Amino acid sequence: MIKILGATTAALLMAAGLIPGTAVAGPNRVATPSAASVGGCAVSVGSVTAGGDHRGQGVFAALPPTASASTILGGGVYPDGAVRISSSMSWGDDGVSIAFVSGYSVLGDALYYAQYASTDGTIDRPPLKRIGGGWGSFVALDTTFYYGTVGKRSNAFGLSNDGTLYRWTIDSKGVWRNKASAAGFASVKSMALISSTKTYDTFLANTRGGALYTIHIPTTAPMKPIVKQVRSATWQGFETLLAQQCGQYGTLLLGIDRDTHTGYVYAVGHATGPTTVIQSFGKVPGTFTDPVYFHWTDGNATFKPPFGE
Template sequence: MIKYGRMLAAGVLLAAGFAATPATAAPAGTAGACSLRLGSVTPGGDHTSQTITAAPSAGVRQLGPMNLYPDGQAHLPTAVRTELVVPAGEERTGLVALGQRMYGTSYITDGTGVSIVPGTLHNTLIGGGWDELHKYVEASQYPGRSNVYSLIQQFTDGLIARWTVTPGGWKYYTTFGGFKSVKTMVLIGQGRTYDTFLATTNGGALYTVQVPTGSGKPVVTKIRTSTWQGFETLIAEKCGNYGTLLLGIDKETGAGYLYAVGHANGTATVIKGLGKVPTTFPATDSYFRFYTTGTILAGA
C-alpha cells in the first residue's frame, strides 16, 4: 500500500434545509450506531480530533499533535489514514497543501494520541501549483489502485482533476469540465473502476458524481433539487453496509448538521436529518476525516 508521507513525487452540485428532515425513512444500516472521527488543521498548523456520533453528539475536541505545519500555511487536507502500531499509538498518513505546494504527511503518535514519537514526522514534497483555484482535494485508495482528485474553479469553467498515484509518483493527469456550479464535494463510494462523490451546487442542488478511474466521463445524477447550499464543508463516513453518515459544516455560523444517507439511488435516495451537532466548528479550521486502514466507502 502506498504511504503518501513517504512516496516520491513525479512530478454538478447540497444542504437540505437545516431545520427540515429531507426523508422519513432511515438509510440501510443502523444510523444510531454510526460515528465519524473528525479531524482538522488549525491556523497554527496543529491537528485536532473529535468523535461525532449519529445521536447526534460530539466528543471532546483534542488538540494535537501541534506545530505540524508553519502557521497559516496548511489547507486542502485529505482524509488521514490511521493504523495501530506497537506498543501504542498509531501511524497517520495523508495529504495537505502548504501554501501552493502539496505534501504527503506521515507521523506516528505515542499512547496519548496527541504527541508525536520523535523522528517520525515526514512532510514529503509532491508538487506545486496548489493555489486558491483549488477548492477541494481528496485521495481514494482501493485494493489495486490509488487516485487523487481536486475540484478546480477556473475563470471560465469548473474542473474535476484526477491523478493516478503510483510508486513512481502522480501520473495520468486528466480533467473533466462542466463543474463550474459546484460549491463543495465529498467522497462517499469507492470501487475498482470508479469513485463516487456527493456534490453541491451554489444553487442548492445535491448530486452524485461518479468519476471513472480509467477511461470515460463522469456520470452526474441528481439527488435533490434545492436547499443544500449552506455548507462550506462536507465530511462522510461509512454507515452500515451501504449507507453514509454525512456531516455538513456551515462555516458562517460555526454549526454542523448530521444526516444519515442511504445508498445513492438518484432522487429515490433516502436522506434522514439527524439534527444539529452540539458543538461549534471554527471557521478558520480546515476539516478532514480520520479513517482506519482498509475502510472502503460504500455509499454509492
C-alpha cells in the same frame, strides 16, 4: 476496526471518536428503516487548527446528534495558518502505543505529503515532504483507495476554481501519474467521498445554488464523470461535507456551515438519484471553528472502502 492498542494511543483515539461507538455511550436508535441502521455510527472528523495541529473528534448519529471532545492527535504538523485545503488523512497504529498518520495538504501554492508517528500528540520528526507546485487555484482535494481480493488502486482528485476536476493515479512509490480531467464543476462547493470500488469512485457534492449531486467517476480513460441530482435545493449552506460508511445501508454525512460554525448530521441511503433516502438528525452540539476540516480514514489492515452508491 482497531487492533489492541496501548493505553495512551487508545485513549487519544477513543476521546477523538476515531474508534466509533467507544467514546460516547450508545446513541438513540431511530425508528425509520434508513436511519435505524445508523445508530452507533460516527463520522471521524479531522481538522487543522490555526496553530497547525491535527485534531480529531467523533460526531455520532443520534436524535439529537452527539459529539466527543476534540483531541490533538499531532501537534505542530504544519506552520501556523499555512494549510488551505486537506485530503482525508489515514491513521493506524502499531498495536502498542504509537499512532501513524499520513495524507496530503495544500500549503499556499504547493502540495505536501504529511507522514508521522504520534504518541500523546507528539510527532516523531518533521512530517512534511513537498510534492510539487501549481496548486494555488485548487479548492478541494481528496484521495481514494481500493483494496480488493484481486488488485488495488489509489487515486487523487483535485477541483480547481475554474470548475475543472482532475484525477491522478498514485503508484506504489507515491508518484502521481496519468493526469486526467473533466470540466463543468464550477458550481461545486464541497465534495465528500461515498464510494470506492474496483471500477469507480463516487463523490457527493453540494453546489452554490443549493443542489446535491452524486459524481460517479469510472476508473477508465478518458475521464467521464456521470452526474446525478439527488436534491434540487437547500444544501447551499455547507462549505464542507464529510462522509463515512455506515453499515451496509449507506452513509453518515456531516455538513459544516463555516459561516455559523455549525454542523448537521444526515443518514443518506444508497445513492439512487432523486429517490435517495435522506434522514436528518439535526444540529451537532458545539462549534466548528478550525480553518480546515477533513475526514480521518482507517489506515489499518481492516480498512474497507466506502460503498454508498
